[in-house]
Amino acid sequence: MGELRDRRAQKKAQTREHVRTVAQRMFAEGGFDAVTIADVAREADVAVQTVFNHFATKEELFFDGRLPWVDAPAEAVRTRAEGVSPLTALRRHLVAGAGHFVALQLSEETASFTAALAACPDLAAYEQRVLYEAELRLGACLAEAWATDPEPGAGRGLAPEIAAPLTAAMWLTASRVVLVEQRRLAAHRGDAAAVAAEVERLLDQVLATMQARFGTPLEAGRRADTGWPPVDMRRAG
Numbered sequence: 001m002g003e004l005r006d007r008r009a010q011k012k013a014q015t016r017e018h019v020r021t022v023a024q025r026m027f028a029e030g031g032f033d034a035v036t037i038a039d040v041a042r043e044a045d046v047a048v049q050t051v052f053n054h055f056a057t058k059e060e061l062f063f064d065g066r067l068p069w070v071d072a073p074a075e076a077v078r079t080r081a082e083g084v085s086p087l088t089a090l091r092r093h094l095v096a097g098a099g100h101f102v103a104l105q106l107s108e109e110t111a112s113f114t115a116a117l118a119a120c121p122d123l124a125a126y127e128q129r130v131l132y133e134a135e136l137r138l139g140a141c142l143a144e145a146w147a148t149d150p151e152p153g154a155g156r157g158l159a160p161e162i163a164a165p166l167t168a169a170m171w172l173t174a175s176r177v178v179l180v181e182q183r184r185l186a187a188h189r190g191d192a193a194a195v196a197a198e199v200e201r202l203l204d205q206v207l208a209t210m211q212a213r214f215g216t217p218l219e220a221g222r223r224a225d226t227g228w229p230p231v232d233m234r235r236a237g
Contacts, residue, residue, distance in 0.1 A: 016054045019044050023051075023061050028112040032062060032120050059126040066113065069097065070134045073172065074141035085152055086145040087167070087214060090138075091207045094175045098203045099196040102179060135172055139165035151214055167214070171207060178203045 022044040026035045037058055041048045055061040073090060080089035117123050143164035178199060 015046065015050065019046060019051055019054055020061065020064050024064075027062055027116060032058075032116050032123060037061075057126075059123060062116070062123060063126065063130070067130055070130055071137065072097065073134065073168075074137040077138070077141045077145055080145075086142055086149060087151055087211045090142075090171060091204065091211060094171065094207060095200050095204045098175060098179055099200040102196045102199045131172065131176070135165065135168045138172065139168035142167055163214075170210065174206050174210065175203060178206060 019040065023035070023040040026040060026043060037051050038048055040061070041051050044051070051061070055064065073093060076089050076093035077086045080086065117127060143160045146160045146164065
């Protein structure tokens with residue numbers, strides 16, 4: 001019985017991989033909007049329902065296997081080595097990942113993926129939802145980590161339930177900004193290794209600065225200046 005279950009699971013995984021490979025090739029060749037699920041099923045020689053058994057939406061099919069960063073940042077924090085702080089583990093992961101992904105930008109497959117995102121609002125919206133899910137997972141993981149392993153120097157900072165989701169959003173956004181800008185530059189430069197190294201350097205600098213400022217309180221006796229009331233009104237008062 002166990003052997004039968006294993007064979008079924010293997011066959012299911014093979015079918016899923018086959019459908020994904022066929023679909024993503026078709027999307028790259030014909031465009032995401034122009035290719036239907038029925039087209040994919042016909043090309044993959046499976047029933048339409050088989051496609052839906054594995055992928056709930058066409059957007060999910062497009063992104064499948066292309067979103068390792070959804071779980072990976074949280075996993076990097078969760079599996080950090082002893083003695084490594086949560087933010088140090090996260091910074092190392094994001095920097096290494098940024099260099100790897102930018103190095104892929106000059107490949108034909110990645111170029112078609114990026115072009116499809118730019119041309120299709122539905123795909124862009126799906127990516128934003130996935131990005132938000134990544135933030136939620138990372139924020140929850142950071143809060144859990146800091147409950148027993150507080151970040152050095154953060155004793156007087158924000159409460160974890162506020163600091164964790166805020167940090168997740170800021171760090172992932174910073175990584176994305178650096179990646180997107182360097183992805184634009186990569187399109188005009190042939191040396192992918194040099195671009196990747198520059199991305200790693202820039203992102204490490206940005207995140208190291210953010211980490212150094214994490215939890216740093218305002219100087220004693222000084223309030224944050226919100227700009228209100230204006231200076232002239234303060235003087236008049």
